Amino acid sequence: MTPDVVTEKTREQEARPERSEREGRAAILSTHGLTKDFGKLRAVDGLDIQVRAGDVFGFLGPNGAGKTTVIRLVLGLIHPTSGYAEVAGHRVPGELKEALRHVGGFVDDPTFYPLMSARRNLRLLGSMTGPVSEERIAEVLEIVGLMDRADSRVGGFSHGMKQRLGIAQALLHAPELVVLDEPTSGLDPRGMKDVRELIRDLGRGGVTVFLSSHLLHEVQQVCTRAVIIDHGRVVVQGPVAELRPHGLAVKVMTDDQTKAAETARAVFGARAVAEDDGYLVVQAGDDVPELVRRLVADDLAVRSVVPAADQGLEDYFLELTARGMRPPEKEPPGPTEQATPSGEDAARHHESEPPEETASSAELVPPKDAAPTEAAASPEAAVPLAHGSRDEEESASADRAETPAPAPEETSPASGPRVTIAVERPGGAGRPETRAVRPAVGGGDGSPPPPVESSAAPPADPAPPSASASAAPSVDGAEPVVACSQTPGPTYRYAPPPSSRATRSPASGAMPVSVYRAAPGSPQGASVSGSSAPQSIDGRRR
């Protein structure tokens, strides 16, 4: 283990001692100074990443950042120029064969023998790792919803179906570590959603998932920890909840737009206030309660406070990668930097506990950067007015539950966390949101209002490994997954509305994924088909 990793880990533990139990878990995948040159090009440059057992680990980077090269290095397809990786306690290269026994997955697109059926492909590939029963093959095919095409030639499969088959192939031997290289590419929205739920379920089941992606919202939704790399180097590494700015964007609609704007400017500064499609966009960070209090004090009728659509991790990512791969300088701490919960904490928030005001942004410090943010834990971090002056401020992330990333143009010019204050137009019938006045908005200090809270949910829900995993299938509807999809906001959701989702029990079998989820009730050894027999594959067929 390199000193960098050690220091990073120590910092994390200092920042959040309560997490030390979690940090104590063994690393199932780690790279140590991993370097790969292709001729003169340095594709991977002294990479140190650490994936702990049980993580759903997001591996982010722009195209050409070296993501796939790293995966190939870690799985022994290519040989490092220097450094090494460690997979399940085995060194790669060196003990590759032993290491690969613990890994399932695919690199780039999953590939198969085109003239063979899906079933035969699985049989062939699976037999290379160890014995595979026909029942297990049927099981994984059911998990990914390809049972009805099990005996047709893979050559006739669409890209999305091959992706699904790739996931089935990865799960065949129930490996400890599942490495998926952009598993949702080429999938339709339904398929994406299913795959993400499957990944979350794997995480709940204790499987470590290494998810390479350039879809930030995907990582935000399913991952507990993530690393962003660019040019083969780690840009930033840490829990997903901390990899995005925590400033919260809330759309507030009042009865007087102009006055509301003035008030907001008075609170947050001129730069923090913008207008967006009839709404006022104000960057308020965690101080939505303060904003609302001021609005109410100014005799404005607050109609609605909802999270504004924003880029979250995407903005952060663009900012990081555009700036020559340096993580942002830690500016005087603003509200965005404190109360950044880890995935698990965020999950607790979601269950409407007040947020812990412990600061943990120290984890944001890049591994190579020697100086941890001393300011991170300071109490004055909560000073509300810091926002307006911060142009480093990353925009907040709100409801991104099932939504593809909105185009960057949708962000307001000011990139910080925003509160959208929508003032009712004369004669305009309010939008659906306008009526959704939330009484909790003016809640106690430091407790974000409900819409805000739910914005923390997407990355959070994969976190609690214990609670939901063994829950009865019927509890599903109450899980954060569902809850966060109820968050208002722009959605391009393909899934049925929350109400219908809640009523759908796994037994009705609409989604193979929920079939899978049903299984953890009897975690090891029990067969999926036993616990949820009548899965139909409807909706899965192309």
Added chain:
Amino acid sequence: MSPGGVCACPPTPPPERDPGDGCHGSTQPAMRGAHWGPLRREWVKLLFTWRTYLIWGGLAAIPFLMALALYISDTGPGPGEGPHFMSRVLENGLYVPVSALAALLLVLLPLASAVLGSYLVAGEAELGTLRAILLRPQSRGSLIVSKWLVAVLTLFVGLALVVAAGILFGALFFGLEPLVTLSGTTVSIAEGIGLIVLTALFALAAMACMISLALLFSTLTNSSLTALIATFVVFIVVQILVSFSYFDWLEPYVFSSYFGEYVNFFRDPIAWRPIGEALLVFGLWSAGLTALAWLVFRRKDILS
């Protein structure tokens, strides 16, 4: 992983699960007969490839077409013309497989071997399945060796088809007679068939060299067509070179110079010495080229 895993561990809550408990199915003892696993897999792969059947069909068609053409025209090539033994086909159907093998050894068999060999690694790289199979805990060495063996096996099936079809159509068109050897003696039909089988096995040994050569090029490139062309260019260039007297010194070292030694089976008694020499050369070339291919493949960066 818990849901329906093939392992039968006690249902522990996921968070407490120790990753090292060996619970996942992947650490279960390997299946019985695992050594045959790689061979069987490669064989299945070849069976699920059209080009395998194309090669087999082509090889089986050659003796039939030859017999048919000679039967219809009723005039064979004169003595010394065409491949060995071709001139005798009209008198004795047993010469059909012999002359078919002789004709095939010139171009078509080396071509078929080169196709098979060059596809072995580069073909999988083209499909992208190479990275899929290398993500499985199998050594690259066993992969190369089993691939080579299965390619030889495929060719063996092809040669068996040639012999079977040759004897069948020779008997149908011309009838089988006792074989007259090059030394002028006559051997029985059964003995003659034995000699033909030996000839086919000799051809197989010769073609193993071609497969190894193609396999080497197959590991050097990600395109099976490039590997095929490279193999054939080398094969032809060497043959042209040794045809010049300046390169006579090269001839003993080149495996293609020994392709014609099968005629020694048709002497009475059989001249084993040149045959043994030829087999030794074939063996050395096959082993050397395959080992080289393994060395290349062992350290190869799989970027396909």
